[in-house]
Amino acid sequence: MSLALATAQRPSPEASTVRAHQIPLTVNxxxxxxxxxxHSPEALRLVAATHRTKGRRRLYPVEAVLAAIVFHCLKAPDRLLFTDIAAELKILTKSQRLKLGFPINCAMKYARLYSGYRALLREIESGTCSVHNHELEADPRTGDLCPCPPTCHYIAANLDEFAGRMILTSIPATVPIPTTVAIDSTDFESHARPGHRSIDENGDTYWSADHDAAWGYRTSTDRRPTSRFHGYSTHAITGCPSVGGEPIPQLALGIAVRPGSRGSAPAALSLLDAFHATGHRADEVLLDRGYTTASAENLAHPLRDRSIRLVMDLHISQRGTRPGPRAGTIWQDGHLYSSALPQALRDLEPPKPTDTAAEKALIHEHFDAREPYRLVPHSRHDDTRGTQRxxxxxxxxxxxxxxTPATMRLGPAVPTTNCTRGVPCGCGVTLTVPDTLRARDRQHLPWRSTTWALSFARRSLIEGLFGNIRYNTTSMNRGYLRVFGHTATTFMLTLAFAGYNMRHLHHWYIERGLPDPWQIELDEKPHRHEPDWIYRTRGP
Structure with missing residues (x-):
């Protein structure tokens, strides 16, 4: 066989890999x-708020319009446009449209679909989707409002909480929601092309037909350099498994859309509050430097008030050696150490992204060598006074x-400090440290230690979520939506994330030979999927 023929028959390196595709949902x-x-409780509250007793009756029920939008999102479309939704509904049979709630003898019209969407959007834009339809009662002992009856369709005014409730509706109750979460943001460019700076009648500045969109900065990646964009930042929250635990699906648990790229720390706190308002609890959050460089009053203190532990990467301004609260103690990279900490262990450089796993593990071991010199808790945290002994x-x-002469009788495996007898050091002291002291730089795990690295590595799940929605399974980039305004963009992105969750749950469970949670929820018969993997080797 000639060399040219052998080369032509040999698979390319890209073709020799194993590639898995998303397992699509059937139309039914x-x-x-x-x-x-x-027809979930959260969606029906919004639908009930749009009900009007005056005027001509709608030909398309509002809940059918909402179902049609979600039906289109479940297809993983490249664009979420009402023209595409109407075109897809026209292809369906009358019986299939009836399953979505549309009348059987009504023709599919774009204007009627858009009218139903505008009815939903008006209730969300009003701030409160619906007022209480009953008298409010309070507990005489605590003063808290009593729960609303099932017939009350009141929805909270917070847009982030509304988005979180609608997104969590896409996750069945049988799917466990972890208590460790990761938060990050990605840019979402407005479809409106920016132009000259203009002032509206209220004195606010706008740059395009989308008056709520603003300028922001996005960091460089392997796809593009650092640049500006005109649009919104989509802050998302996802669950993380325990360290060393079983993998879990990468699901969105809520979003907070903000114009431009400002206000990251308030957006993260709003996401956590919205997550707690839905009945779930987060006791640990993983954040990168885009959030943790905020002042302690804007992030660290509110997180501690909410009893949420923080695992974060440190900015260069948060690192280094600083004097401790007592003679003989030092702050090193956000933790309190004895001044006996050797100089060789103080200014350590973190691993680079290009380092191999072995090189990173070796650097983490150097950071682990600091651990014997660190001051440790002497008693439980005083929640009342906000201090730690x-x-x-x-x-x-x-x-x-x-x-501390008694320690000199310890075995040779325990390191010996270079302290001078009679010279004060922090090795044998006890002190009370308030939570407000250097709160911006502190976290419960020593920075860059092995335990910190294993915990912080779980933050890659939020990066994987953004990779899925922007490039792998969906294309939530510029042109995906063509609606203008903060509320409209948030509402459509909420439904897009809900559709992603349902698609990803189906793929994640079926790929592992497990029943789809929605399949159990809807009492569906098991569906036989054809293998969707392509195996290619370099064999003959």
């Missing part, structure tokens, strides 16, 4: 899931120090 599965979503490493038995 999409119909049932869209109908179930539009700490004890030195010698009192904890982690080092041998001449100023």
């Amino acid at each position: 599965q999409r119909l049932r899931r869209a109908f179930a979503y539009a 700490l004890k030195g490493p010698a009192l904890a038995g982690h080092v041998r120090c001449p100023n």
Whole structure:
């Protein structure tokens, strides 16, 4: 065989990999899931708020319009436009449209679909989707409002909470929601092309037909350099498994859309509050430097008030050695150490993204060598006073120090400090540290230690979520939506994320040979999927 022929028959390196595609939902599965979503309690509250007793009756029920939008999102479309939704509905049979809630003898018209969408949007834009239809009662002991009866369709005015409730509706109750979450943001460019700076009648500045859109900065990636964009930042929250735990699907648990790229820390707090308002609880959050460089009053203090632990990467301004609250102690990279910490372990450089796994593990071991010199908790945290009692490493038995003679009897495996007897050091002290002291730089795990690296590595799940919605399974980039305004963009992105959740749940469980949670929820018969994997090797 000639060399040219052998080269032509040999698969390319790209073709030799194993590639898995998303397992698509069938039309009937999409119909049932869209109908179930539009008739969920959260969706029906919004639908009930649009009900009017005056005027001509709508030909398209509002819940059917909502189901049609979700039905289109379940297809993983490249664009979420009402022209595409109407075109897809025209292809369906009358019986299939009836399953979405449309009258059987009505023709599909774009204007009627858009009218139903505008009715939904008007209630959301009003701030409160619906007022209480009953007298409010309060608990005489606590003063808290009593729960509303099932017939009340009141919806909270917070747009982030509304988006979180609508997105969590796409996740069946049988799917566990973890208590560790990760938050990050991605840019979403407005479809409106920016032009000259203009002033509206209220004195606000706008740059395009989308008056709510603003300028923002996006960091560089392997796809593009650092640049500006005109549109919104989509802050999303996702769940993370425990360290070393079983993998979980990458699902969106809520979004907060903000014009431009400002206000990251308030957006993160709003996401957490909205997540708690839905009945779930987050006790640990993973954040990058885009959030943690905010002042302590804007992020660290509110998180501690909410009893949420923080795992974060440190900016260069948060690193380094600084004097401690008592003689003989130092702050090193956000943690309190004895001044006996060797100079060789102080200014350590973190691993680079291009380092190999072995090189990163070795650097983490260097950071682990600091641990014997760190002050550790002496008692439980005082929640009332907001303080923590700490004890030195010698009192904890982690080092041998001449100023604490009892520790010199410890075995040779315990490191010996270079402290001078009689010179004050932090090895044998006990002190009370308030939570407000250097709160911006502190976290419960030592920065860049092995335990920190294993915990912070889970933040890659939020990056995977953005990779799925923007490039892998959906294309939520410029042109995906062609609606203008903050509320309209948030509402349509909410339904797009809800559709992603239902698609991803189906793919994630079916790929592992498990029943789709929505399949159990809707009592569907098991569907036999053809293998969707392509295996190619370099064999003959």
